[in-house]
Amino acid sequence: MGIVNVTPDSFSDGGRFLDASDAIAQGLRLREEGADLVDVGGESTRPGAAAVPVEEELRRVLPVVEALAKEGIAVSIDTMKPEVMRRAIDAGCAVVNDVYGFRAEGAMEAVARAGVGVVAMHMQGTPGTMQKEPRYDDVVAEVTQFLLERAHALEAAGVARARIVLDPGFGFGKTVDHNKQLFRALPQLASHGYPVLAGVSRKKMIGDFTGRPAAERTAGSVAAALLAVQNGASIVRVHDVKETVDAINVWMELK
Ligand code: 7PM
Numbered sequence: 001m002g003i004v005n006v007t008p009d010s011f012s013d014g015g016r017f018l019d020a021s022d023a024i025a026q027g028l029r030l031r032e033e034g035a036d037l038v039d040v041g042g043e044s045t046r047p048g049a050a051a052v053p054v055e056e057e058l059r060r061v062l063p064v065v066e067a068l069a070k071e072g073i074a075v076s077i078d079t080m081k082p083e084v085m086r087r088a089i090d091a092g093c094a095v096v097n098d099v100y101g102f103r104a105e106g107a108m109e110a111v112a113r114a115g116v117g118v119v120a121m122h123m124q125g126t127p128g129t130m131q132k133e134p135r136y137d138d139v140v141a142e143v144t145q146f147l148l149e150r151a152h153a154l155e156a157a158g159v160a161r162a163r164i165v166l167d168p169g170f171g172f173g174k175t176v177d178h179n180k181q182l183f184r185a186l187p188q189l190a191s192h193g194y195p196v197l198a199g200v201s202r203k204k205m206i207g208d209f210t211g212r213p214a215a216e217r218t219a220g221s222v223a224a225a226l227l228a229v230q231n232g233a234s235i236v237r238v239h240d241v242k243e244t245v246d247a248i249n250v251w252m253e254l255k
Contacts, residue, residue: 001037001076002030002241003201004068006060007052020063027068027075034245039097039237040064040088041078049127054083066091076119082106089114099123099172101150112158119165119197119235120150124173131173139178140185143168144192151194165235167197171204179205183224183231190232198228199237222247 006023027038042060043052061077061084068075069092076095077088082104085096089110095117102108102120111118122143124134136142147166154164168182168189182189183200190196200206206220207213218240225236226247238244 001039001197001235001237002027002033002035003237003239004030004038004040004064006040006042006064020060020067023064024067027064027073028071030241031071031073033242035241037074037076037095037235038068039076039078040068040093041097042084043079043081051128054081057081057084058087062087062091065093069093076117080104080107082110085110089116095119097121099127099169101146102154103150108154108157108159112154115160115163117163117165118154118159119167120147120154121167121172121197121199122146122169127172131171134173134175134178136178139174139181140188143182144185144189147189147194148192161194164194165197166192166194167199170198170200176205176208183228186228186231186233190234195234196232197235197237198225198233200224200228201236201238201240218243226251 004023004027030038040061042057057079065075065077065088075093076097077085077093078097079085080098080100085107096111097119098107099121100123124130151164151166155161166189170179170182186196186198201221202214202217206217206224210217210220212220221238221240222243225238225244228236229248236244
């Protein structure tokens with residue numbers, strides 16, 4: 001899954017893809033580089049970020065979703081808002097990726113009837129507060145319990161089991177130690193039968209391990225994505241598609 005940000009304040013792309021045309025070009029490039037899915041996001045979930053009004057989010061993402069879907073690309077929409085989910089589905093997106101795990105009023109209903117794929121992610125707190133003081137008794141048990149509960153709620157709302165993907169939400173209300181524990185538990189998370197998505201690309205954890213700013217985290221991110229796949233992840237959400245695809249292809253030949 002390649003990442004296309006259509007936000008003015010995204011931490012690693014710095015607003016370079018603010019214009020729809022730039023975001024569309026970026027999505028096309030990611031497909032050429034080997035992305036099977038292109039994730040379009042218009043609402044920054046940066047720790048401490050302010051919420052984006054629904055009209056502004058729609059203005060950012062709809063032209064991009066529509067153009068990429070018309071090109072035959074499998075588009076996923078990264079949003080927490082049911083209204084954005086509905087409008088993006090109408091514009092042709094195939095997957096709804098919700099970092100809030102479809103807990104917003106009306107979110108499950110927005111995806112259930114449409115027959116789209118869904119990614120349910122775990123987040124402790126909200127984007128505004130989540131990194132203040134993340135706390136768990138047992139982070140692996142709590143995140144797993146949350147995700148299985150969301151999967152069952154989605155199934156009860158009418159989403160087919162085969163369309164549900166689970167994501168532990170690296171960096172979303174987690175310390176580096178929480179992230180490490182969750183990463184090492186990916187095989188257990190994958191053992192429940194739902195495909196698992198891992199998103200670690202250019203995140204703070206990679207910066208902590210390498211001492212590098214976001215723009216220089218490609219090699220670290222590729223290493224983490226490769227290890228996530230080896231640990232059972234079915235989808236990796238990445239900025240650096242070409243490099244990640246090469247690494248996974250080499251691993252598949254040599255393993
Ligand atoms: C600022 C801070 C901008 C954090 C963007 C981010 C995930 C996601 C994001 C993830 C799924 C980023 C995040 N991360 N969706 N959306 N899983 N499913 O680092 O880990 O890209 S936004």
